[in-house]
Amino acid sequence: MNSPPPAALLECREVHKSFGPRTPALAGVSLAVSAGGLNALIGPDGAGKTTLMRLICGLLTAERGTVRVLGFDPVRAAQRIQERVSYMPQKFGLYEDLTVRENLDLYADLHGVSAAQRAQRYPQLLHMTDLRRFEGRLAGRLSGGMKQKLGLACTLVSSPQLLLLDEPTVGVDPLSRRELWQIVHHLVRDEGLTVLMSTAYLDEAERADRVIVLQSGRVLAEGAPQGITRLAAGRTFKLTPAAPESARTLQARLLASSTVIDAVPDAGAVRCVCAQPDGAAPAGSTPVAPRFEDGFMVLLRQRSVPEALTDILLAHPPAAASGAVIEVRDLVKRFGAFTAVDRVSFTVGRGEIFGLLGPNGAGKTTTFRMLCGLLAPSGGVLRVGGLDVARAGDAARGQLGYVAQKFSLYGPLTARENLEFFASAYGLRGAARRARIDWAMRQFELLEARGAAADLPGGFKQRLAMAAALLHEPRILFLDEPTSGADPLARRAFWRRISALADQGVTVVVTTHFMQEAEYCDHIVIMDAGRVLAQGTPAQVRALAPRHGLVEPTMEDAFIAVVERARAAEAAAPAAPAGAA
Amino acid sequence: MERRSSSEVRARLVRIGSLVRKEWRQMIRDPASIAIGVVLPVILILLFGYGLSLDVKNVPIAVLDQDGSSLASGLIGDLRLSPYFKPQSVTSLRAAEELLAQRSVEAIFTVPPDFARRASSTGAAVQLIVSGTDANTARIIEAYVNGVVSAWAARQAPALAGPVLVQSRLWFNSANDSRYFLVPGLIVLVMTLIGAFLTAMVVAREWERGTFEALFVTPVRAEEILLGKTIPYFALGMVGLALCVFSGRFLFHVPVRGSLVVLLAVSMLYVLVALAIGLLISSAAKNQLVASQVTLIATFMPAAMLSGLLFDLRSMPAGVRAITYLLPARYYVALLQTIFLAGDIWSVIVPNALALLAMLALLAVALGAITRKRLA
Numbered sequence: 001m002n003s004p005p006p007a008a009l010l011e012c013r014e015v016h017k018s019f020g021p022r023t024p025a026l027a028g029v030s031l032a033v034s035a036g037g038l039n040a041l042i043g044p045d046g047a048g049k050t051t052l053m054r055l056i057c058g059l060l061t062a063e064r065g066t067v068r069v070l071g072f073d074p075v076r077a078a079q080r081i082q083e084r085v086s087y088m089p090q091k092f093g094l095y096e097d098l099t100v101r102e103n104l105d106l107y108a109d110l111h112g113v114s115a116a117q118r119a120q121r122y123p124q125l126l127h128m129t130d131l132r133r134f135e136g137r138l139a140g141r142l143s144g145g146m147k148q149k150l151g152l153a154c155t156l157v158s159s160p161q162l163l164l165l166d167e168p169t170v171g172v173d174p175l176s177r178r179e180l181w182q183i184v185h186h187l188v189r190d191e192g193l194t195v196l197m198s199t200a201y202l203d204e205a206e207r208a209d210r211v212i213v214l215q216s217g218r219v220l221a222e223g224a225p226q227g228i229t230r231l232a233a234g235r236t237f238k239l240t241p242a243a244p245e246s247a248r249t250l251q252a253r254l255l256a257s258s259t260v261i262d263a264v265p266d267a268g269a270v271r272c273v274c275a276q277p278d279g280a281a282p283a284g285s286t287p288v289a290p291r292f293e294d295g296f297m298v299l300l301r302q303r304s305v306p307e308a309l310t311d312i313l314l315a316h317p318p319a320a321a322s323g324a325v326i327e328v329r330d331l332v333k334r335f336g337a338f339t340a341v342d343r344v345s346f347t348v349g350r351g352e353i354f355g356l357l358g359p360n361g362a363g364k365t366t367t368f369r370m371l372c373g374l375l376a377p378s379g380g381v382l383r384v385g386g387l388d389v390a391r392a393g394d395a396a397r398g399q400l401g402y403v404a405q406k407f408s409l410y411g412p413l414t415a416r417e418n419l420e421f422f423a424s425a426y427g428l429r430g431a432a433r434r435a436r437i438d439w440a441m442r443q444f445e446l447l448e449a450r451g452a453a454a455d456l457p458g459g460f461k462q463r464l465a466m467a468a469a470l471l472h473e474p475r476i477l478f479l480d481e482p483t484s485g486a487d488p489l490a491r492r493a494f495w496r497r498i499s500a501l502a503d504q505g506v507t508v509v510v511t512t513h514f515m516q517e518a519e520y521c522d523h524i525v526i527m528d529a530g531r532v533l534a535q536g537t538p539a540q541v542r543a544l545a546p547r548h549g550l551v552e553p554t555m556e557d558a559f560i561a562v563v564e565r566a567r568a569a570e571a572a573a574p575a576a577p578a579g580a581a
Numbered sequence: 582m583e584r585r586s587s588s589e590v591r592a593r594l595v596r597i598g599s600l601v602r603k604e605w606r607q608m609i610r611d612p613a614s615i616a617i618g619v620v621l622p623v624i625l626i627l628l629f630g631y632g633l634s635l636d637v638k639n640v641p642i643a644v645l646d647q648d649g650s651s652l653a654s655g656l657i658g659d660l661r662l663s664p665y666f667k668p669q670s671v672t673s674l675r676a677a678e679e680l681l682a683q684r685s686v687e688a689i690f691t692v693p694p695d696f697a698r699r700a701s702s703t704g705a706a707v708q709l710i711v712s713g714t715d716a717n718t719a720r721i722i723e724a725y726v727n728g729v730v731s732a733w734a735a736r737q738a739p740a741l742a743g744p745v746l747v748q749s750r751l752w753f754n755s756a757n758d759s760r761y762f763l764v765p766g767l768i769v770l771v772m773t774l775i776g777a778f779l780t781a782m783v784v785a786r787e788w789e790r791g792t793f794e795a796l797f798v799t800p801v802r803a804e805e806i807l808l809g810k811t812i813p814y815f816a817l818g819m820v821g822l823a824l825c826v827f828s829g830r831f832l833f834h835v836p837v838r839g840s841l842v843v844l845l846a847v848s849m850l851y852v853l854v855a856l857a858i859g860l861l862i863s864s865a866a867k868n869q870l871v872a873s874q875v876t877l878i879a880t881f882m883p884a885a886m887l888s889g890l891l892f893d894l895r896s897m898p899a900g901v902r903a904i905t906y907l908l909p910a911r912y913y914v915a916l917l918q919t920i921f922l923a924g925d926i927w928s929v930i931v932p933n934a935l936a937l938l939a940m941l942a943l944l945a946v947a948l949g950a951i952t953r954k955r956l957a
Contacts, residue, residue, distance in 0.1 A: 059954070389825070
């Protein structure tokens with residue numbers, strides 16, 4: 001039986017879904033997606049984006065409400081839907097012990113893609129994803145960005161009627177992110193595919209045809225991104241800090257004001273969004289055109305009172321120190337024939353925020369591990385807090401806190417139990433231990449965290465991991481991609497805490513994929529293939545990007561320009577073994 | 582009414598074939614599966630076949646002197662002096678048998694009432710009853726007792742008219758070869774490991790790594806995913822079986838008195854049951870640690886302890902024995918011991934095979950009912 005295609009490819013009406021007695025993941029979601037175009041699903045962590053995606057695919061069932069996908073009910077006809085849509089889960093499970101080609105073949109077989117279709121599709125996919133060189137490589141040995149691209153390629157082996165992508169760009173560096181986007185755009189524009197994609201990057205949402213904003217399991221807004229941008233019309237301003245003040249302190253000052261709902265550092269200046277349109281603009285500011293992100297912040301603030309964020313107060317701020325707190329000279333790390341870190345040098349002063357940027361597999365995490373004494377360097381000088389890490393391992397380690405990429409928390413333990421464990425591990429005892437744990441629970445707003453750490457929302461986990469790393473009052477804090485996958489609100493709160501720590505004298509070293517966030521740093525280094533490509537203040541690095549007319553280049557432009565320039569030079573020179581681990 | 586066109590059947594076969602190929606590749610690239618499927622059977626067989634000999638010293642034995650002559654007490658005195666034994670005097674055979682059943686003693690040494698009289702006329706005999714639960718130990722005990730008795734007889738030679746023999750009886754294991762016993766046992770253990778343990782682990786791995794989430798949203802059917810898991814591990818189980826039978830037959834000369842066809846058929850049946858249990862466990866235990874613990878406790882341990890493989894089912898308390906009827910391994914052990922040591926005894930094979938078949942049917946229904954392409 002052939003029914004006429006429904007008006008909407010996807011329709012949800014009053015959908016409810018909850019997991020256990022906690023607040024529902026979805027509390028009455030209604031939305032419709034019509035054929036064609038790119039639809040972005042955005043919202044803070046725990047807004048219900050992934051749950052909604054899974055309901056649409058028939059992987060979960062709703063408690064109440066109706067869902068219709070391509071005219072089918074995902075509860076009763078899940079198989080029909082699963083035959084017609086393609087879905088890329090947030091954590092795309094590639095078979096790591098199969099090669100790139102074998103993974104593709106598996107999905108092509110499962111989707112019943114004919115040999116003729118493959119002959120046409122494979123070259124296209126391998127070209128778009130730039131994976132042709134790695135066809136025979138095991139998927140487990142690809143870098144994070146390449147894995148993500150392979151996941152997308154596996155999702156696209158067939159021509160689905162609806163493509164669902166759940167945060168496909170999380171943990172992917174700007175270069176790979178741009179490539180992924182080009183692929184998706186091509187499919188939407190040239191092949192007329194309908195895409196529903198959730199994302200934590202607001203600049204990605206801005207490029208969609210339609211956005212659906214989800215918060216606390218409800219649809220907050222739905223429409224063209226321009227509509228959301230317009231919410232901030234007449235409320236956006238730019239301020240340049242006066243000489244002694246840094247952009248960061250200016251930003252903190254602005255955020256403290258009740259008339260300002262958002263402030264972010266931007267190319268040496270600070271952009272802010274005011275609570276009222278055309279109200280009292282901050283003194284010395286010039287109006288600027290609103291961005292999607294500004295509109296998004298206005299939207300979120302309309303609905304929820306911002307959390308009263310208390311700035312972290314250290315009981316014993318690190319003492320003033322002269323000279324560099326971290327000194328790295330000609331640091332080298334080799335794994336067999338592969339050089340992961342190649343003569344890296346930099347210094348970080350007390351109370352500085354130092355950013356380590358680079359594509360997936362650039363050697364950032366390896367550098368980090370050496371700084372923390374987790375990995376012995378193959379060569380070079382490494383002094384942390386005046387101590388040689390290689391010799392005075394424990395003493396050097398005692399003055400630093402480390403937040404690993406995947407927060408090292410004990411999933412089945414509660415927030416307090418995790419803190420109790422880490423406090424004991426740092427040798428804290430009795431009253432001192434209790435005092436430090438109370439401090440951490442208060443300062444990081446963990447008092448309302450209920451249940452096992454594994455079940456906490458991402459933002460809570462990140463705060464808990466940071467709290468655990470600060471229990472022993474370290475002078476230096478290392479954070480490896482702490483904001484990966486975090487929503488804009490959580491990221492702002494995170495950077496406010498980091499700024500407060502730095503202002504009290506804690507030295508912070510951080511890696512990130514969000515180039516905007518580099519603006520919070522005092523100094524940054526851009527790495528690729530184990531080498532330092534550029535370093536300096538954010539303004540100095542930004543200046544490395546080519547200028548196009550009057551538009552101020554962004555940090556992302558600079559990053560892409562620097563990395564591509566270096567890679568072009570590398571390709572021109574006699575090739576050294578490339579490492580994509 | 583949905584009609585199955587030939588193209589749909591072909592699409593199904595392509596999907597199953599692709600899943601089997603994927604599973605097979607993962608299996609041969611993952612050293613752990615190969616270790617359990619191929620290396621483990623070989624190691625177990627070599628270990629049990631060659632290495633497992635126990636050091637016998639201070640073995641407790643019951644001594645029953647029904648004769649009471651000075652000749653008899655001389656012999657018993659020699660036994661007491663031997664470093665290998667710790668004799669314990671008993672006054673009745675009943676008391677001695679009780680000790681043996683409790684495994685307080687490993688053997689009963691009996692000097693018959695007319696020992697002294699016969700020794701000085703026609704030649705005498707003493708009786709030795711050894712517990713055969715551990716065939717290796719039993720044989721060593723037998724040899725040592727023989728040694729003690731013949732040394733004593735040599736010293737007493739002028740006073741003796743004829744030879745003094747040791748009439749030994751083996752209780753609880755009349756075949757008296759541990760390998761006869763162990764090879765069928767190993768097959769049960771290896772089949773259980775491959776069938777239940779490996780499958781539960783690889784399914785849990787898919788849950789853990791999130792590979793199922795993407796796999797579910799494809800035209801693939803739930804039962805095709807099950808088949809994709811079953812077929813390769815079934816094949817690996819057959820490899821393990823072949824290795825066990827081959828090495829049992831040619832390394833240790835264990836007889837296969839029944840037919841190989843029957844052996845293969847009942848083994849296939851058991852592997853399928855084990856696979857179904859593994860799949861069932863992994864649908865509840867979605868991480869590898871829990872899956873491995875649950876399968877070890879629910880399948881491997883009972884297969885080793887309660888299947889009649891190590892401990893005689895008849896000597897178990899009634900309550901425990903009742904539980905063994907729930908274990909597929911029990912029926913498989915009975916089948917293997919019959920086929921290896923006795924032959925194609927249909928009165929044993931048919932009921933046991935039917936029990937396994939019934940279990941398989943039950944498990945298949947349960948699997949069909951709970952297997953859904955759902956995350957929660």
